[in-house]
Ligand SMILES: Nc1ncnc2c1ncn2[C@@H]1O[C@H](COP(=O)(O)OP(=O)(O)OP(=O)(O)O)[C@@H](O)[C@H]1O
């Protein structure tokens with residue numbers, strides 16, 4: 001049985017249960033005065049037993065030890081994706097007001113014609129008119145409840161000043177995927193999620209760094225592998241702050257991003273890149289909320305956060321000439337606080353070590369300088385890029401190029417790409433020294449240098 005089959009079978013039963021609950025609630029609500037106040041409670045309808053159910057959905061229900069209320073609300077959030085028409089009953093109109101019932105809550109999407117639930121909808125099903133139950137149900141939508149904390153569902157307020165329970169509720173992409181085809185969802189970059197998963201096909205063997213830099217990286221690597229046992233063994237729980245913050249700085253193309261990616265891959269942890277120049281801009285307003293989302297998810301998932309263009313954080317934070325500046329300052333302080341409190345690994349990357357003041361430096365467990373490669377490192381880079389001698393003409397002299405031209409690893413990859421295109425255009429199947437020299441020239445020109 002595939003994962004999606006298992007989920008489908010289990011969810012059929014769950015939907016039938018949901019239907020029964022909804023029916024009972026409606027019968028009570030629209031029945032005679034006796035049934036309205038009858039003691040027959042929707043909770044008398046026990047949900048299906050999932051204790052031996054192999055589906056990922058059942059696993060989630062067990063993992064969180066979901067009770068009646070939680071399971072029903074979680075299912076309610078899934079239903080627009082599973083069987084949207086199951087909620088059509090909420091479109092019933094009141095003969096008195098000539099519109100849908102206020103007590104059902106709910107909203108309509110831009111294109112979706114079905115009923116989409118709000119927290120009010122959940123409360124209606126679970127509590128009907130009982131105020132005490134209504135109050136009890138509120139805790140499901142508290143920040144501290146695992147629904148929001150572990151990001152099973154999203155609660156979104158549409159307008160300020162409206163009642164709290166008017167907030168829309170929906171399942172997060174991650175849990176939707178787990179409850180349907182079962183695949184683990186990796187979030188994509190969007191305005192709401194300003195971070196991007198980064199990966200590389202390169203391996204540790206391809207990484208060319210000097211001994212000192214490598215030593216620093218090994219230090220961080222050890223922390224990544226052993227932080228838990230290490231903290232315990234040396235009894236550091238109370239004395240050190242959780243997490244590890246490292247600053248990578250150095251010229252462009254020297255392997256900062258690559259190293260962060262490889263560190264993650266080596267311990268099986270995803271690395272998410274956040275471009276600070278994008279985040280700390282004038283658009284914002286939403287930024288804090290969106291960044292908070294990234295931090296929360298990263299914390300749950302044990303991601304490494306990689307902040308690129310971190311210079312934005314080091315800028316002078318005192319001059320506030322415009323409201324935009326003030327706003328940016330707020331964002332920065334917020335970000336710094338989150339970086340400092342983050343219990344996982346954060347790497348910040350920058351091209352300049354612009355006056356990082358002492359106070360700032362103290363926040364980092366390591367500050368690692370990535371220099372331009374020296375001659376022998378350049379030769380290793382060349383050889384890694386062009387390992388296949390059959391593709392090189394006789395006249396290619398890598399040691400000469402490594403000795404003569406000071407270029408970063410990033411520039412060398414550009415050179416090789418340029419040379420390969422040039423040779424292809426000339427219908428050759430080998431690279432010649434002239435191809436490489438031309439490519440080098442192009443790279444040097446970018447930096448205002450010449451051959
Ligand atoms: N030290 C290195 N070892 C091996 N390859 C390298 C190294 N430095 C750069 N490269 C190559 O150059 C590419 C670009 O490097 P990378 O993106 O890591 O640079 P960076 O330091 O993050 O640059 P920037 O400051 O511009 O973001 C890498 O994907 C890799 O192919």
Ligand SMILES: [Mg+2]
Nearest residue numbers: 256257308349
């Ligand atoms: Mg980079």
